[in-house]
Amino acid sequence: MSMFSNNPALRWLMHNPIWGFVLLIFVFFSLSADHFFDARNLQNIVVQTSTIGLIALGMTLVMINGNIDLSVGATLALAAAFAVDVQSWAAFATWGNWQILPAVCLALLAGIAMGAINGFIVWKTGVDAFIVTLGAMLGIRGLVFVYTGEQSFYAANFAYSDFSMMSLGPFPVLAVIFVLAVIAVHWLLSRTVHGRNTYAVGGNREAAVNAGIRVGPHMMINFMLIGFLAALSGVLLSTQMGAATPNLGRDYELWVITAVVLGGTKLTGGKGDIIGTLGGVLAIGILRNGMNLMQVPAFYVYVILGSILIAVLFLDKRFNRTQNGGLRL
Amino acid sequence: MLIARLKAGGPTLAKQGILVAFILFMIVFSFMSDRFMTTGNVMSVFRQATIVGVMALGVTIVVIGGNLDLSVGSMLSFATVLVVDLHDKIGPELAVPVMVLATLCLGAVNGFLIGILRLNSLIVTLGMLSVIQGLVLIYSGGQNVDIANQSETWFRVFGRGAVMGIATPIILFVGLALFFHILMTTTAFGRRVHAVGGNPVASVFSGIPRSRIVFLTYLISALCVAVAAMILGSRVMGSQNNVGQGYELQVLAAVILGGTSLLGGSGSILRTVLGVLMLAFIQNGLILMGQPYYTQWLVTWAVIIIAVWLDVAAKRGRLLSPIA
Numbered sequence: 001m002s003m004f005s006n007n008p009a010l011r012w013l014m015h016n017p018i019w020g021f022v023l024l025i026f027v028f029f030s031l032s033a034d035h036f037f038d039a040r041n042l043q044n045i046v047v048q049t050s051t052i053g054l055i056a057l058g059m060t061l062v063m064i065n066g067n068i069d070l071s072v073g074a075t076l077a078l079a080a081a082f083a084v085d086v087q088s089w090a091a092f093a094t095w096g097n098w099q100i101l102p103a104v105c106l107a108l109l110a111g112i113a114m115g116a117i118n119g120f121i122v123w124k125t126g127v128d129a130f131i132v133t134l135g136a137m138l139g140i141r142g143l144v145f146v147y148t149g150e151q152s153f154y155a156a157n158f159a160y161s162d163f164s165m166m167s168l169g170p171f172p173v174l175a176v177i178f179v180l181a182v183i184a185v186h187w188l189l190s191r192t193v194h195g196r197n198t199y200a201v202g203g204n205r206e207a208a209v210n211a212g213i214r215v216g217p218h219m220m221i222n223f224m225l226i227g228f229l230a231a232l233s234g235v236l237l238s239t240q241m242g243a244a245t246p247n248l249g250r251d252y253e254l255w256v257i258t259a260v261v262l263g264g265t266k267l268t269g270g271k272g273d274i275i276g277t278l279g280g281v282l283a284i285g286i287l288r289n290g291m292n293l294m295q296v297p298a299f300y301v302y303v304i305l306g307s308i309l310i311a312v313l314f315l316d317k318r319f320n321r322t323q324n325g326g327l328r329l
Numbered sequence: 330m331l332i333a334r335l336k337a338g339g340p341t342l343a344k345q346g347i348l349v350a351f352i353l354f355m356i357v358f359s360f361m362s363d364r365f366m367t368t369g370n371v372m373s374v375f376r377q378a379t380i381v382g383v384m385a386l387g388v389t390i391v392v393i394g395g396n397l398d399l400s401v402g403s404m405l406s407f408a409t410v411l412v413v414d415l416h417d418k419i420g421p422e423l424a425v426p427v428m429v430l431a432t433l434c435l436g437a438v439n440g441f442l443i444g445i446l447r448l449n450s451l452i453v454t455l456g457m458l459s460v461i462q463g464l465v466l467i468y469s470g471g472q473n474v475d476i477a478n479q480s481e482t483w484f485r486v487f488g489r490g491a492v493m494g495i496a497t498p499i500i501l502f503v504g505l506a507l508f509f510h511i512l513m514t515t516t517a518f519g520r521r522v523h524a525v526g527g528n529p530v531a532s533v534f535s536g537i538p539r540s541r542i543v544f545l546t547y548l549i550s551a552l553c554v555a556v557a558a559m560i561l562g563s564r565v566m567g568s569q570n571n572v573g574q575g576y577e578l579q580v581l582a583a584v585i586l587g588g589t590s591l592l593g594g595s596g597s598i599l600r601t602v603l604g605v606l607m608l609a610f611i612q613n614g615l616i617l618m619g620q621p622y623y624t625q626w627l628v629t630w631a632v633i634i635i636a637v638w639l640d641v642a643a644k645r646g647r648l649l650s651p652i653a
Contacts, residue, residue, distance in 0.1 A: 134581060142627040146624060310460075
C-alpha cells in the first residue's frame with residue numbers, strides 16, 4: 001500500500017481506475033491490431049468518441065447534480081434534423097454559405113429549449129428526472145418523426161459536410177471542438193460557483209437548501225447545458241454524414257450513461273468528474289475502434305461493454321462498501 | 330385550487346386518477362371517430378396491446394419490489410429470435426420449453442446480480458440490455474429468422490388463434506393479469522414483494538428473505554417476456570434480431586402511467602393493465618383521427634408527466650414543488 005501511495009502517478013490511477021483500463025486496452029490494441037497506433041487512426045478515435053463524448057460531458061453534470069437525462073438521443077436527432085433542414089429553407093436561399101449559420105443556431109437553440117423544458121418540469125413539478133426525461137425521450141423522438149415526416153434530410157450545402165473534413169494543422173476540427181468542450185466543462189465544474197453548487201445539490205439536497213443554494217435553477221442550467229451539448233453533438237454528427245435521419249442517436253443515452261458510470265460518476269449524485277468521464281468515453285471509443293480493426297464483429301462489443309459495465313459496478317461495490325450506491329428515484 | 334378540489338373530492342377520486350383519465354380519453358375518442366367504439370376496433374387494440382401488456386405485468390412486480398428492469402426489450406428480441414429459429418430446427422414442442430428456460434436463465438442472471446449481489450438495478454439491467462442484444466446478434470449472425478411452414482404449425486395458436494371468438498393473446502394477457510393480481514394481493518409472496526420494495530431494511534429485520542424475493546421478481550419478469558415472445562413470434566412467424574428494441578420504454582411508460590411508484594412498495598397489476606390499455610387506445614384513437622403515427626409519442630409525453638405530477642402533487646398536498 002505504501003508503495004502505491006508514494007508514487008503520485010500510481011496514486012492518481014488508484015483514484016481513476018478507468019484510466020488504468022484505458023492504458024491497458026491502448027497498449028493491447030497497439031501491440032495486437034495493425035494500424036491502431038497510427039496518427040490517422042488516433043485522430044479517428046477522438047472524432048468518433050466526440051459524438052458520445054460531448055453528451056457524456058453534459059450527463060456528468062446532470063448526474064453529479066443527482067438527476068439523469070434519458071432524452072439526449074432524441075434531442076440529438078432533433079438538432080441534426082433542424083441543422084440539415086433549415087439551411088435549405090427558401091428564406092436563406094441567397095445567403096450562400098452563410099445559410100448554415102441560422103441552421104446551426106436554430107439547432108443548438110432547439111437543444112437548449114428541450115433541456116430547459118426538462119429542467120423546468122423537474123424543478124417545478126418535483127417529478128423525478130428519470131420519469132420526466134423518459135417521457136421526453138419518447139416525446140422528442142415523436143417530434144422528430146412528425147417534423148421530418150419520417151424522411152431523411154440531406155444537406156443542400158456541400159460546405160456543411162466539408163466542415164467535418166477540415167483540420168486545424170494536424171488536428172481534425174471536430175476533435176478540437178471536443179477537446180475545447182472538455183476543457184470548458186471541466187473548468188465549469190471545478191472552478192465556478194455553479195460547479196461547486198452542482199456537487200452540493202447532488203450530494204445532499206437538504207443541506208444545499210439549508211445553505212441557501214437555489215436548487216432549481218442549478219438543475220435547470222445543467223439540463224440546458226446537456227441539451228446544448230447533445231444538440232452540438234447532433235450538428236457535428238450530421239456534418240459527418242451530410243444528412244440527418246430520424247432514427248439518429250437511438251440508444252445513445254445508454255452508451256452515454258455507460259461511459260459516465262465507467263468514469264466513476266455516482267448515480268446518487270454528488271460524486272464524479274470530467275477526467276473520469278473522459279476516460280469512460282475513451283475506453284468505449286478505443287474498444288470499438290480496436291475491435292473493429294481486429295475484425296471482431298460489432299456484436300461482441302455489445303456483450304463486452306455490458307459485461308464491463310456490470311463488472312465495474314461489482315468492483316465498485318466490493319471496494320467502496322461504505323458508499324451506498326442505490327438509485328434515488 | 331386543483332389540489333384543494335382533489336382533497337375535497339376525496340382521496341378515492343385522486344387515487345383513481347388513471348381510471349378517470351382513461352374514461353375521459355375513451356369518451357373524447359368516441360366522439361372524434363365513429364369507428365373507435367366498435368367491437369372490432371376495441372378487440373384489435375386489445376390484441377395489439379398484449380405484448381407490451383404481458384411484459385408490463387412482470388415489470389410492475391419488479392418495480393413494486395423496488396427495482397427496475399430495462400433489459401426486457403432485448404430479452405424479448407432474444408426470446409423471439411430463439412423460438413422462431415428453433416421452431417424449424419427442433420420442432421415447436423421443444424422450441425417453446427427451450428426458449429422459456431433460456432429466458433428464465435437471463436432473468437436468473439439479473440436476479441443474481443441485483444437480488445443476491447445487491448448491485449444497482451438500473452445499471453445492471455442497462456448492461457444486460459447491451460449484453461443480450463449482443464448475444465442475439467451473435468446467435469443469429471445478424472440475419473433475420475422466419476418459420477418456413479407458417480400455416481400448418483400448431484405454434485400459430487399463440488398469436489393467431491382464437492378461443493370462442495376471443496383471440497388467444499387476449500386470453501393469455503387477461504389470464505396472466507388476473508393470476509398476478511391475485512398473487513400480489515392475496516399471497517404472502519405478494520405482501521413480501523411490497524415489503525421489500527417499501528422498506529428493504531425493515532423487511533430484512535422482519536425476517537423476509539429479501540435476496541430471494543428480488544431474485545423471484547426477476548424470474549417472473551423473464552417469464553412474462555417469454556410469454557410475450559411466444560405471442561410475438563407466433564403472430565409474425567419470423568423475427569428481426571432487434572425486434573424488442575425500445576419496448577422497455579413503452580413497458581416502463583405503461584407501468585408509470587398505472588401509478589406504480591418507481592420508489593417501490595406500491596403499485597397494482599390491474600392499474601398497470603389500465604396504463605397499457607390507455608397507451609394503446611391513445612395510439613389507436615390518434616391514428617383513427619388521421620394524425621401521423623408518431624403523434625402518439627408526443628401525447629404520451631404529456632400524459633405521463635401530467636399523470637405522475639398529479640400523483641406526486643396529491644401526495645405532498647401542493648401542486649408545485651417546494652424546492653427553490
